[in-house]
Amino acid sequence: MRILLLLISLLSFSFCNQEDWRKQMEAENQKVILQVEKDHKLIRAYASKNSDWVKSSKTKELAVQNFLKEIIQNNSQNDYYVSWDEKMSVIFPNTLGKGTLLDTTPLAEYKKVLETRESFAITEIKNRIQGKQYRITSIDWEKPRIYGDIIGHKPKTIKIQIDNQVIDLEQIKMVFGTKSGYKVGVIGP
Template identity: 85%
Template sequence: MRNLLLLISLFSFSFCNQEDWREQMEAENQKVILRVEKDHELIRANSSKKSDWVKFSKTKELAVQNFLKEVIQNKSQNDYYVSWDEKMNIIFPNILGKGTLLDTTPLLEYKKVLETRETFAITEINNRIQGKPYRIISIDWEKPRMYGDIIGHKPKTIKIQINNQVIVLDQIKMIFGTKSGYKVGVIGP
């Protein structure tokens, strides 16, 4: 009988803690939802600024070429990859609500995800090219996608030649075009 009472009290305690846990999770979820709503307001406010790229390329092919040249020379992306400000003022206002992770993730967390993916992509590109002379031999494109005021150009394949070897780069995920020009906008592993 004593064991039965102990079992019942443990079960009751366990059940109460489970309810507290659910309430805590609901409270955390509400905080995240409010943060996402505030971030979306900030993005919408930025859309009225009508910004454009600080530095850009005249064609989408040249955007890929300039980006690769910069990554190989500097081991990072500076001018020919979108900056955080360009993402906030040009890309995010146009892709918000289009089914990306941006729709449900707070900006701070989204930025961390993007930076991690970008770091992996730059490392992979540098490991594949290894500082050797290369040339782009072909870029096959998917059909362009309209995102508000910008156009997304997704490369199917980017083939480069190093010596006599052809290598396919798939780390460049999207080039965005505005009225003024093109810039690599999404990279990842």
């Protein structure tokens, strides 16, 4: 009988903990949902400012060329890769609700994910080019994608020649075009 009572009390205790765990998870989920809603309001507020790039290129091919030159020769990505402010004012208002991670992730977490992907991509590009002279031999583009007031141009392949070898550069994922010009907007490993 004692064993039966002990077993019943252990089982009821474990169910209580499980219920507490579920309530705790639901509370955490609500916090995330509220933060995402708050972040979406912030993005919509940026959209009303009708912003554009601080600096851009005249063509999408030139955007790729300028971006590569900037990260290889200048060791920066200040002018020809979108800044966080440009993401907030140009890209995010136009891509919000289009099925990206931005739709369900708080901005602080989304920024961390983007920065990590960007860091890996830049490292990979530098490792592929290794400071050598290079030349873009061709860029093959997918069909443009319309995101509100901006157009996304996704490279299928970017071929660059280093010495006598032609390699594919896969880290540039999207070039965005606005009324003022083109800028590399998404990079990743």
